[in-house]
Amino acid sequence: MTNSIERYKYDILVIGAGGAGLRAAVEAREAGLKVAIICKSLFGKAHTVMAEGGVAASMGNVNDSDNWMVHFRDTMRGGKFLNHYRMAELHAKEAPERVWELEVWGALFDRTEEGKISQRNFGGHEYPRLAHVGDRTGLELIRTMQQRIVALQQKDARDHGDAESFIKVFAELTITDILKDNGKVSGAYGYWRESGAEVLFEAPAVVLATGGVGKTFKITSNSWEGTGDGHALALKAGGNLVDMEFLQFHPTGMVWPPSVRGLLVTESVRGDGGVLTNTDGIRFMFNYIPEVFKAIYADNEAEADRWYNDQANNRRPPELLPRDEVARAINSEVKAGRGTEHGGVYLDVSKRLPADVIKKKLPSMWHQFYELAGVDITKEAMEVGPTCHYVMGGVEVDPDSAAAVNVPGLFAAGEVAGGMHGSNRLGGNSLSDLLVFGRRAGIGAAEYVKSNGANPVNEATIKSAAEKIEKPFTQTGGENPYALHQELQEVTHNLVGIIRTRAEIESAIVKIADIRKRSANVTVSGDRQFNPGFHLIFDLDNMLLVAESTAKSALLREESRGGHTRDDFPGMNAQWRQVNHISSFDGSQVNVKSQKLPMIRKDLFDLFDIHELEKYMTPEEISKGGSN
Amino acid sequence: MARKLNLRIWRGNSVDGGLQNITVDANEGEVVLDVIHRVQAEQMNDLAVRWNCKAGKCGSCSMEINGKPRLACMTQVASFEEDETITLTPLRAFPVIKDLVTDVSFNYKKAMEIPAYEAPANLKPGEARMQQVDVERSQEFRKCIECFLCQDTCHVIRDHEENKKSFAGPRFFIRIAELDMHPLDTLRNRKQKAQEEHGLGMCNITKCCTEVCPEHIRITDNAIIPMKERVVDVKYDPARWLGSKIRKRDGIL
Amino acid sequence: MATGVFSSGRAKISERTLRTDRWWLQPAFTVLVLFSFIVYATFRAFENAHYFVEPLISPFYSPCLSTGCVTGSSLLGQPLGVYHIFGMMISPSLFILIFPLGFRLTCYYYRKAYYRSFWFSPPACAVAEPHSKYTGETRAPLIMQNAHRWFFYAGCVFNVILTVDAILAFRNEHNQWGHMSVGTLVLLANATFLWLYSASCHTCRHTIGGRLRNFSAHPIRYKLWTYVSILNHKHQNFAWVSLFGVALADLYVRQVSAGSITNLYFF
Ligand SMILES: Cc1cc2nc3c(=O)[nH]c(=O)nc-3n(C[C@H](O)[C@H](O)[C@H](O)COP(=O)(O)OP(=O)(O)OC[C@H]3O[C@@H](n4cnc5c(N)ncnc54)[C@H](O)[C@@H]3O)c2cc1C
Ligand code: SF4
């Protein structure tokens, strides 16, 4: 078999064609290297297209008090200080440049009066900070990056006679293994989805940019691609995942009709004036403002309403609290019997903005509700409830170079990487994360390749990768992968969902292990040609590892923080803030250990009001005042 | 609230294939893509279909439903009659790969042929100033989700395979228009190229592209016809041609 | 060799279309209406009679430029003589009809309408067309469609003339001003529809402001462009309304002129 497979040689493989992958590829190409971009769906369809609200960058175009320090503070607060401070720092500092660069490449953001890039309000951001294009910012970002790649290819065609001489896109190709030889990355193995034919890539460096894990859960805003492939690939290659217990449940997903359950309702609806009410007509968010946020959120409707027009003299409405707070609040309201018949609450902009403004500011939301739910949001309220949206946990990386810990030659950026967002991500901070760390991963990988050179793949390594792909066709009598996937989604949703308890998590761990065992002999019908059942088998294997890692990390963390809520440990605990959970894989199961979170640097520590830090940190940490 | 739905799905590959009848449950509020997924999970595990977002945002699930190019994730089952048989086929302007999946590489080739945006050479990041009214026209075209339904329905290539080499298609006419209307783009021969290389003149403005566009981009009215007028300005209008010669000599332009 | 939807490599489906709706209705209707108009207009253009009755003139004959025109009907004088073909006098209508005809023939909307319904190219969306070759508007004669803007300019001149005709209709049979009849309304409506048709024209939209790269540098033209764009959205409707308008205005003048009805005066 092994001599008939397609083989390619590159300097750098970028797995994933979302914002992070494309940004990394651009950087690696500009460093003069040969790059392959690999993605599971067509070029330009990656999950990033779904991002709506905007990209956070403290350009200060709308409010010139904004700067990277304010953005840094907001990010740390949002993540409940569990973020890797260095990543949050780099992110806040570099985001504006990354956004401006997009403009030079042809992006057309909405403008301010002065002709600068307009910025909008979003939950957890102190100032209007999200550069946006209506509510289709992700599309703009991915299309701009895609067109940048095309521009580079056109230039290569002029200079070298072949558009694909330096960058080639391999679309609809799934990577099933990161290959390692001599303890270092040597390439990757996968198959064309179209034909099922196997492909070997030889390359000394691999950038993982595979996005999220949402499909592990039943109700999610993610597409089928969000199966945690990169997380699992990194684990299997010997890398670590950090803080996999933290999943962001976006507070506002659609809840009706069932077929669109989970589909995202962008936060801009609230940023632009939408309010949340329960079935008693009460604007309930005023009852859920946590102590740590009381100083900056309004506690009465009059002040909250004034804020939309006068942000300097009023506190912001509680609808704009960080996502974890709002999601938990909605969950509580529904549990208390004040939810709608479909298990949601009301989100209403129709009474706040004129119809034409709604249609202009939120065109795709209008479209989405009108076409899919038969609801005209300029006239009626939407029904919304929490949906699994984003994974904060991810591959443990070096903040500056995005190099994966433990695996020389492996890099990770974007949603697949961990650490940047701590226990909860702020809206808009993902798109900027993709750009900042995508670029850094590109640089990191290029430097690595330049100093390490090629690392040839061993035939034995190829053989074992090939056998894995062959396996489902050789066995019979096993279960249907679709059924197993559904079962897994039930388990994660019910037992390690938005609210967790010890007993439930323990039972989830047992059940996930059981599904894993049964999945070892799943069978597929049909042949290799574009066979979704076959494709699902690999996705399922990845999702099982992710679920196991999430459940085991969640079991250890005995507190509630950000995207991890324990009913049996409802409070936040400063001791736990110093702990990261590191998952690794020993070939048969995921093991989770605790690791100390690096202490924040002194100059960054000093950016905060000491009284604020006291709410998060232990007295000893406060007295140290950060590291040097 | 489940109802039985009769489907006729095209199954096959580039060599052969045909329509197969099948009955499947459909629940209230479902779209055609939901039903296809149920068929896939319960009856035809290896039924090939492309999709990603299931929200009309990525343009992956393009197919032909009762003969019309549409997104399966945005087509409500309830929009059909109770006893109607719904026919699902792959896009008919492109080569089929398997079942409902077609080879859309034609479009990526065409994308490669359109010269990229050229920013002013001295433009520094962060220094661009553009007014909202100046970017709005191009923004409409940047809403495009690349579903390629417009390309599929355009008779110039749907009905004439041989035109594919010389015709970029509506998706790329809006790309050209986007760049030609971009307030900062510096490339000045886009109009000529549109006519001479990308086949703008092949379009007979019969507007099918506009009819199928799920993003409701007014492709013909706002991109193709304005581009045709701009082409007339530079190629077929003797008065403007003369005017530009004279002005150039006077050094005004 | 099979081409189009039957090309090799494409999904094997024998139907030319799988559309289940009545897609043929619209082209059929277009053919019916346009064909009736052509028949009527041809008849009237050659009829060379009943086109003028004080103070009304049919839009098919205005401006009446030949020495053969009925007395009083020539607004712009009579620079042209009387010509004959095969012993038949050429109707003065034929000298001028070429302009509105060319305007409509090259109109972007009418092009769509007749390419679809008369030439089946395509008959409807996703319905395979019957032709084996297609070159669009890239070569003669269809490359002439690019002359639309000249017809647009000419069309505007005609609109002015027909507007003057409508104003002249504020007189009575004895050329005294200050009167108004049904005929006045008919000519006014006709002129209005024609203006709307021209103002909503794509060439007009382009000329007014569409050709600009930076709207913000030309605020007035931008404003005008937004108005024209609103009208342009309804260009198809104006195309039909103004077509009926012309035919009905002509019919009215003809009936009055032939004496079958009287032109009712309000004052
Ligand atoms: C509905 C929605 C709205 C959002 N709105 C916002 C917002 O307003 N602002 C914001 O900042 N963030 C937002 N987010 C989050 C943000 O969009 C994502 O976190 C981000 O796009 C992830 O980008 P990425 O580059 O990491 O990966 P993705 O864009 O997810 O791309 C992953 C890529 O990896 C490829 N891939 C995966 N596995 C494999 C494999 N095994 N082999 C080969 N290729 C593979 C996929 O094909 C894909 O190309 C939103 C998310 C959703 C779902
Ligand atoms: S209007 Fe032109 S581009 Fe659009 S479908 Fe018709 S011929 Fe094709």
Ligand code: SF4
């Ligand atoms: S223009 Fe419209 S129909 Fe064409 S590819 Fe874009 S979104 Fe699809």
Ligand code: FES
């Ligand atoms: S699945 Fe994305 S558009 Fe239908």
Ligand code: FES
């Ligand atoms: S008159 Fe119809 S487009 Fe000009």
